[in-house]
Amino acid sequence: MVVERLPLYARALALLQYEGQEVVSSAELGERLRVTPAQIRKDLSYFGRFGKQGRGYNVSKLLEELRLILGLDRQWRMALIGVGKLGRAILEYGGFAPQGFRIVQAFDVNPDIVGKELGALVVRDVSELEPALAAEPVDIGIVAVPAQVAQQIIDALVRCGVKAILNYAPIPVHKPPGVEVRPVDPVLQLQRMAYYLKSLAIPTK
Amino acid sequence: MVVERLPLYARALALLQYEGQEVVSSAELGERLRVTPAQIRKDLSYFGRFGKQGRGYNVSKLLEELRLILGLDRQWRMALIGVGKLGRAILEYGGFAPQGFRIVQAFDVNPDIVGKELGALVVRDVSELEPALAAEPVDIGIVAVPAQVAQQIIDALVRCGVKAILNYAPIPVHKPPGVEVRPVDPVLQLQRMAYYLKSLAIPTK
Numbered sequence: 124m125v126v127e128r129l130p131l132y133a134r135a136l137a138l139l140q141y142e143g144q145e146v147v148s149s150a151e152l153g154e155r156l157r158v159t160p161a162q163i164r165k166d167l168s169y170f171g172r173f174g175k176q177g178r179g180y181n182v183s184k185l186l187e188e189l190r191l192i193l194g195l196d197r198q199w200r201m202a203l204i205g206v207g208k209l210g211r212a213i214l215e216y217g218g219f220a221p222q223g224f225r226i227v228q229a230f231d232v233n234p235d236i237v238g239k240e241l242g243a244l245v246v247r248d249v250s251e252l253e254p255a256l257a258a259e260p261v262d263i264g265i266v267a268v269p270a271q272v273a274q275q276i277i278d279a280l281v282r283c284g285v286k287a288i289l290n291y292a293p294i295p296v297h298k299p300p301g302v303e304v305r306p307v308d309p310v311l312q313l314q315r316m317a318y319y320l321k322s323l324a325i326p327t328k
Numbered sequence: 329m330v331v332e333r334l335p336l337y338a339r340a341l342a343l344l345q346y347e348g349q350e351v352v353s354s355a356e357l358g359e360r361l362r363v364t365p366a367q368i369r370k371d372l373s374y375f376g377r378f379g380k381q382g383r384g385y386n387v388s389k390l391l392e393e394l395r396l397i398l399g400l401d402r403q404w405r406m407a408l409i410g411v412g413k414l415g416r417a418i419l420e421y422g423g424f425a426p427q428g429f430r431i432v433q434a435f436d437v438n439p440d441i442v443g444k445e446l447g448a449l450v451v452r453d454v455s456e457l458e459p460a461l462a463a464e465p466v467d468i469g470i471v472a473v474p475a476q477v478a479q480q481i482i483d484a485l486v487r488c489g490v491k492a493i494l495n496y497a498p499i500p501v502h503k504p505p506g507v508e509v510r511p512v513d514p515v516l517q518l519q520r521m522a523y524y525l526k527s528l529a530i531p532t533k
Contacts, residue, residue: 216514320399
């Protein structure tokens with residue numbers, strides 16, 4: 124689907140802009156992104172006419188358009204649920220804020236963690252999740268709780284009207300239509316690669 | 329592809345085993361995993377006959393078989409490149425080792441980090457990467473360096489004979505055939521969801 128690729132286009136264009144390049148062909152963009160030039164032209168034509176035949180795309184203009192289309196021109200407010208080791212790493216991760224994704228609320232169940240000040244946030248008890256999000260809505264929920272309680276947290280976020288959830292818990296989840304849940308699951312990626320490595324029958328100790 | 333789903337089956341079975349369930353039908357497994365029962369039967373039949381018609385699958389036996397097929401019955405050795413904030417979170421993440429994925433070497437370029445003892449590891453200078461991996465090979469490389477240098481690190485890993493790479497750097501990478509590179513990219517997932525949220529035209533501040 125085109126939405127899988129558009130953020131990659133925006134990223135490649137941002138890098139080109141940073142490198143000072145003003146125009147880029149679909150061939151060059153395709154080479155950078157491992158996508159065929161035909162696919163790129165098709166994806167972009169879906170949103171209107173960008174490049175001129177044989178002239179390539181204006182990097183800054185296309186980037187600006189894509190950022191608008193993707194909603195990357197604004198700030199998105201996020202709530203983090205689960206402030207254990209993983210949750211803390213997510214809080215400290217420097218890659219979200221520059222892209223417009225800000226964690227503005229954090230919740231945990233552990234009394235040693237609840238009430239702690241982390242950066243600009245105070246961790247609240249997860250029992251306050253629903254009133255807190257009613258008072259101060261967020262766009263996105265980040266679930267970083269153990270697998271056994273992930274579903275109930277996701278249900279609570281859905282009840283709060285959250286329509287987009289980034290799920291770090293290693294389970295597939297139930298969700299109503301109209302809610303997007305996307306996984307971040309490095310162990311799953313490793314397990315898939317283990318299968319590949321095994322198929323190579325690499326001799327290892 | 330079946331390899332995308334098999335680790336999910338193994339996970340669901342491990343949970344069923346933990347819950348004390350001895351037999352599971354493809355319908356129940358499908359319900360848990362959001363996959364059709366027909367797909368499950370097809371995926372599993374690909375590896376030989378598991379369940380008995382109308383009797384369901386023996387949970388422990390199927391799990392054991394899947395773990396063998398997937399290579400989850402053994403230890404995989406990993407090298408981490410990049411021990412900044414993200415790399416440290418990866419080192420401290422408790423989810424890899426119980427699944428058989430162990431980080432046994434770590435490298436960085438920052439003189440403040442090189443030489444540091446982190447758990448059982450001493451962080452080495454990235455200039456030692458190739459001799460170190462020649463002396464003590466690993467199965468998997470984890471790339472947690474900034475985007476600008478990710479490609480050169482991946483090239484170095486490939487030269488060392490590493491065939492599987494988990495890439496946390498937010499760029500698509502070039503790799504020779506026969507090498508698997510899988511991304512872990514939460515920002516990309518957020519950007520895709522932002523596009524979705526924008527399409528809903530949710531009123532936000």
